[in-house]
Amino acid sequence: MSALEALERPPGQAAQSSATGSGTGLAALPKAHLHLHLTGAMRHATMVELAKRHKVSLPPALTQEWPPQLSTADERGWFRFQRLYDTARSVLKTHDDLYRLVREIAEDERAEGSGWLELQADPSGYATIYGGITAFTELLLDAARKAENATGVGIGIIIAANRTRHPLDARTLARLAAQYIGRGIIGFGLSNDERRGPANEFEQAFRIAERAGLLLAPHAGELAGPASVAASLDALHANRIGHGVRSVEDPALVERLAAGGVTLEVCPASNVALGVAPAATAVPVRTLFEAGVGIALGADDPLLFGPRLVSQYEIARDVHGFRPAELAALARMSVRGSAAPEPLRAHLLDGINAWEAANLPRAGPSALPLRGAIQGALG
Numbered sequence: 208m209s210a211l212e213a214l215e216r217p218p219g220q221a222a223q224s225s226a227t228g229s230g231t232g233l234a235a236l237p238k239a240h241l242h243l244h245l246t247g248a249m250r251h252a253t254m255v256e257l258a259k260r261h262k263v264s265l266p267p268a269l270t271q272e273w274p275p276q277l278s279t280a281d282e283r284g285w286f287r288f289q290r291l292y293d294t295a296r297s298v299l300k301t302h303d304d305l306y307r308l309v310r311e312i313a314e315d316e317r318a319e320g321s322g323w324l325e326l327q328a329d330p331s332g333y334a335t336i337y338g339g340i341t342a343f344t345e346l347l348l349d350a351a352r353k354a355e356n357a358t359g360v361g362i363g364i365i366i367a368a369n370r371t372r373h374p375l376d377a378r379t380l381a382r383l384a385a386q387y388i389g390r391g392i393i394g395f396g397l398s399n400d401e402r403r404g405p406a407n408e409f410e411q412a413f414r415i416a417e418r419a420g421l422l423l424a425p426h427a428g429e430l431a432g433p434a435s436v437a438a439s440l441d442a443l444h445a446n447r448i449g450h451g452v453r454s455v456e457d458p459a460l461v462e463r464l465a466a467g468g469v470t471l472e473v474c475p476a477s478n479v480a481l482g483v484a485p486a487a488t489a490v491p492v493r494t495l496f497e498a499g500v501g502i503a504l505g506a507d508d509p510l511l512f513g514p515r516l517v518s519q520y521e522i523a524r525d526v527h528g529f530r531p532a533e534l535a536a537l538a539r540m541s542v543r544g545s546a547a548p549e550p551l552r553a554h555l556l557d558g559i560n561a562w563e564a565a566n567l568p569r570a571g572p573s574a575l576p577l578r579g580a581i582q583g584a585l586g
């Protein structure tokens with residue numbers, strides 16, 4: 208199934224992973240995945256199975272009407288999205304559930320050519336079930352290490368604070384993240400409704416994370432416009448921006464992002480599902496690419512939107528006309544914008560070069576006889 212088909216799929220029809228033998232070659236393109244949320248990355252079948260096991264009742268939007276029809280045009284729409292996310296998370300009850308979730312995520316990443324994954328989680332959302340934010344973080348890091356060993360996919364964790372909660376909570380999470388740097392935590396983020404929690408309120412939390420040497424990757428420029436992205440650069444010193452697609456509304460900001468080497472984690476299927484863009488054609492992948500802005504394509508919450516990582520590259524190819532060399536450039540940007548350790552970066556970049564060489568456009572039909580004729584003439 209192509210990404211477009213996935214987006215236009217009637218409700219209730221399950222998405223197929225395009226990574227499993229679609230023959231497009233995009234699953235074979237090595238890449239890094241920098242925008243994926245923990246619960247949002249769960250397989251739909253796993254959510255349904257765990258819900259049954261733990262007697263959690265799922266709403267029709269997560270069962271027969273899956274993937275749900277969503278829109279965040281107003282706060283009620285965003286609230287609905289968050290409520291569905293919280294319901295999905297509530298199927299996780301045991302340590303085994305968490306280990307299984309992370310292992311399956313890593314297996315899916317490997318199947319889609321992702322050699323490095325940065326997985327975001329807000330420990331506050333899992334604290335009640337897993338014995339507090341610290342105990343949860345340790346479990347998650349252990350699960351990530353085991354999944355890495357089992358699949359060969361490198362995993363870094365980004366602790367993400369919730370911008371609709373008190374900024375003091377974010378500071379607590381920043382200190383927690385700082386404590387585990389070098390032990391699997393690589394970054395600090397900020398998620399949830401951008402219209403409700405402006406960036407500058409989280410300045411102190413980001414200072415803590417910055418001093419610790421964590422990569423800073425808040426969401427911005429998704430539900431709010433360019434001012435929110437600028438505030439994330441000015442107040443939070445963001446190295447990367449989650450989404451950031453609405454930056455295109457301000458050409459000076461686009462120039463600033465390009466000049467500053469700030470990578471945008473662009474998630475086309477998410478933008479369409481949440482109504483940030485009316486259609487995949489309106490996601491400004493081409494505009495940002497032509498402007499020289501670093502782009503790392505991401506799936507965000509495939510559990511709620513359907514399409515996973517390869518589908519985002521299919522959108523770039525099928526909707527925005529990215530040729531193989533440009534798709535390889537996107538993959539390179541995802542690696543360069545990542546916190547992957549140096550040997551892995553070099554390995555992934557080598558793989559991207561090899562993929563590009565294997566996908567170079569072949570010479571036209573007249574080339575061979577001509578070459579033959581020249582050789583004949585010379586011989």
Ligand SMILES: [Zn+2]
Pocket residue numbers: 242244398426449507
């Ligand atoms: Zn996100």
